[in-house]
Amino acid sequence: MRSEIDYSVYLVTARDLLPVGKHYLESLEESLQGGVTVVQLREKTIDTGEFIQIAQSTKAICDKYNTPLLINDRIDVALAIDCAGVHVGQSDAPLAVARRLLGPNKVIGVSAGNIDQAIAAQKGGADYLGIGAIYGTQTKDVSNKIMGPAGARAVLAALDPHSPIKTVVIGGIKSDNVLRVLHGVHFRDTKRYLDGVAVVSDIVSSPRPRKATENLARLVQAFRNNENTKPEPAINDIDSVLNKVSEIINAIPDQSPLIQQMANIVTANDQANATLALGASPVMAAVVGDQKDLNPHIGALLINMGTVSDEQKRAMLAGGRYSNINKKPLIFDPVAVGATSFRRETGKELLSHWHPTVIKGNAAEIGALSGLNEVTTKGVDSVGPGFKDPYLVVRSLANRERCVVVMTGKDDYISDGERTAKISNGHQLLGQITGSGCVTGTAIATCCAVASMTEGDMNKDGKLTTGDHFIASIAGVLALEISAEIASTRNDVRGPNTFRSAWIDEMSNLDKIDLSKMSRVIVA
Ligand SMILES: Cc1ncc(COP(=O)(O)OP(=O)(O)O)c(N)n1
Ligand SMILES: Cc1ncsc1CCOP(=O)(O)O
Numbered sequence: 001m002r003s004e005i006d007y008s009v010y011l012v013t014a015r016d017l018l019p020v021g022k023h024y025l026e027s028l029e030e031s032l033q034g035g036v037t038v039v040q041l042r043e044k045t046i047d048t049g050e051f052i053q054i055a056q057s058t059k060a061i062c063d064k065y066n067t068p069l070l071i072n073d074r075i076d077v078a079l080a081i082d083c084a085g086v087h088v089g090q091s092d093a094p095l096a097v098a099r100r101l102l103g104p105n106k107v108i109g110v111s112a113g114n115i116d117q118a119i120a121a122q123k124g125g126a127d128y129l130g131i132g133a134i135y136g137t138q139t140k141d142v143s144n145k146i147m148g149p150a151g152a153r154a155v156l157a158a159l160d161p162h163s164p165i166k167t168v169v170i171g172g173i174k175s176d177n178v179l180r181v182l183h184g185v186h187f188r189d190t191k192r193y194l195d196g197v198a199v200v201s202d203i204v205s206s207p208r209p210r211k212a213t214e215n216l217a218r219l220v221q222a223f224r225n226n227e228n229t230k231p232e233p234a235i236n237d238i239d240s241v242l243n244k245v246s247e248i249i250n251a252i253p254d255q256s257p258l259i260q261q262m263a264n265i266v267t268a269n270d271q272a273n274a275t276l277a278l279g280a281s282p283v284m285a286a287v288v289g290d291q292k293d294l295n296p297h298i299g300a301l302l303i304n305m306g307t308v309s310d311e312q313k314r315a316m317l318a319g320g321r322y323s324n325i326n327k328k329p330l331i332f333d334p335v336a337v338g339a340t341s342f343r344r345e346t347g348k349e350l351l352s353h354w355h356p357t358v359i360k361g362n363a364a365e366i367g368a369l370s371g372l373n374e375v376t377t378k379g380v381d382s383v384g385p386g387f388k389d390p391y392l393v394v395r396s397l398a399n400r401e402r403c404v405v406v407m408t409g410k411d412d413y414i415s416d417g418e419r420t421a422k423i424s425n426g427h428q429l430l431g432q433i434t435g436s437g438c439v440t441g442t443a444i445a446t447c448c449a450v451a452s453m454t455e456g457d458m459n460k461d462g463k464l465t466t467g468d469h470f471i472a473s474i475a476g477v478l479a480l481e482i483s484a485e486i487a488s489t490r491n492d493v494r495g496p497n498t499f500r501s502a503w504i505d506e507m508s509n510l511d512k513i514d515l516s517k518m519s520r521v522i523v524a
Pocket of ligand 2: 012132133136137138139140142170171172173198199200201202
């Protein structure tokens with residue numbers, strides 16, 4: 001009988017990565033005590049005799065904890081010690097040969113670095129796939145093979161949903177990014193969930209492998225609990241939505257969140273002043289060295305690609321990563337992401353390193369991220385009348401990226417994948433000043449910070465952030481567009497530049513306004 005394996009926390013061994021003074025079997029036993037559910041013995045340089053010896057002592061400890069053992073590459077060693085099975089890579093014994101030698105009762109896992117390899121392994125009868133490398137790692141040179149969570153998500157989506165094959169991801173997975181990986185790989189539309197995460201250095205290099213494993217196991221379990229918990233019915237009737245919007249906007253001065261912004265050189269000043277006018281505090285920190293210390297203190301981080309440089313990109317990678325670790329809302333404004341290959345690559349790299357809470361862009365930017373070319377870009381601006389079905393565009397991207405998507409334009413469309421809103425507020429003067437979209441990002445980040453600070457959540461361990469960011473995004477857009485409408489009626493506004501000052505002034509008067517009377521919002 002082939003053993004039923006729990007792949008949740010899959011340890012791949014590496015004796016060369018043990019901390020100085022830590023014995024291999026001691027580390028292995030501690031990791032099993034911490035909750036490793038399956039072990040793969042991976043040895044690359046030793047002779048067959050020594051391999052068999054180490055495999056026997058590894059199996060003795062795995063047996064003590066009732067944990068299956070697989071052998072990397074070497075079918076002969078697996079047969080010699082009669083363990084649960086093997087893991088083979090693309091340049092190892094072919095799956096059909098491994099199956100013939102091992103028989104029907106042994107487990108065979110196959111590495112899959114792309115969709116074709118995954119489908120071939122599935123058709124060939126592999127028991128599970130090791131999908132990767134997700135990220136770079138010092139354990140092995142995978143520099144040409146990094147696929148990011150989005151690459152693994154594409155592999156999962158391509159598999160036959162009825163096949164019994166199991167899946168794990170591997171490569172650079174650690175307790176500080178495992179939630180981000182799980183959220184990024186799991187695609188709502190595929191019926192397929194990851195069965196586990198395969199880890200080498202996060203466990204093996206730790207002086208406390210038991211603790212390291214417990215951390216990983218807790219996060220994997222928390223993610224699953226969260227996925228399996230039926231969410232509270234989402235607020236979607238318009239009165240409740242607008243009540244919540246007012247609550248969020250009115251709470252900004254009380255909470256006074258610190259809003260970190262990696263802004264662009266054109267609009268940073270307006271963004272900082274808008275943050276103050278809304279009742280929050282701006283901090284414009286965009287160098288790598290600031291990110292770790294600053295992140296625990298912020299309410300939200302806004303990453304705006306407007307004038308992104310190589311140095312700023314490194315800060316964006318780090319800041320976003322810390323935001324996921326510290327469960328801070330992360331708002332991504334992919335300015336002109338489709339305009340050049342540098343921007344396309346940067347957008348892709350950022351989204352593969354961290355998981356945004358909200359993506360906000362104009363039609364061309366949302367189209368570029370969605371892989372659609374129905375709407376094109378001219379510099380930072382969108383060209384033409386927009387998408388035929390904007391609801392579908394935002395809903396699909398929100399589902400794919402598992403975040404809120406805000407598409408700004410004459411009408412704005414906002415979706416969290418389930419609920420979709422259309423906002424028809426605003427004023428044409430907003431289109432005559434530079435950076436009104438960037439300032440919208442500021443307002444969304446501010447409202448998301450408040451939503452996250454004011455809403456407790458029992459299931460927060462498995463989440464990357466808490467709060468209803470769909471409603472917070474509506475609040476951010478309404479705050480800006482209604483202040484623009486009010487500013488446009490002022491006698492002292494004579495054109496775009498006087499409008500700009502009046503607009504920022506009016507952001508600080510929103511508590512005096514009955515937003516529900518001025519809002520033109522539909523929620524579907
Ligand atoms: C679970 C898991 N997935 C992938 C691999 C990589 O295996 P392979 O491609 O054979 O590379 P090496 O491990 O031999 O370097 C794995 N070992 N485990
Ligand atoms: C064996 C292997 N195959 C793809 S990445 C990898 C190593 C993963 O190591 P780590 O978990 O330390 O990043």
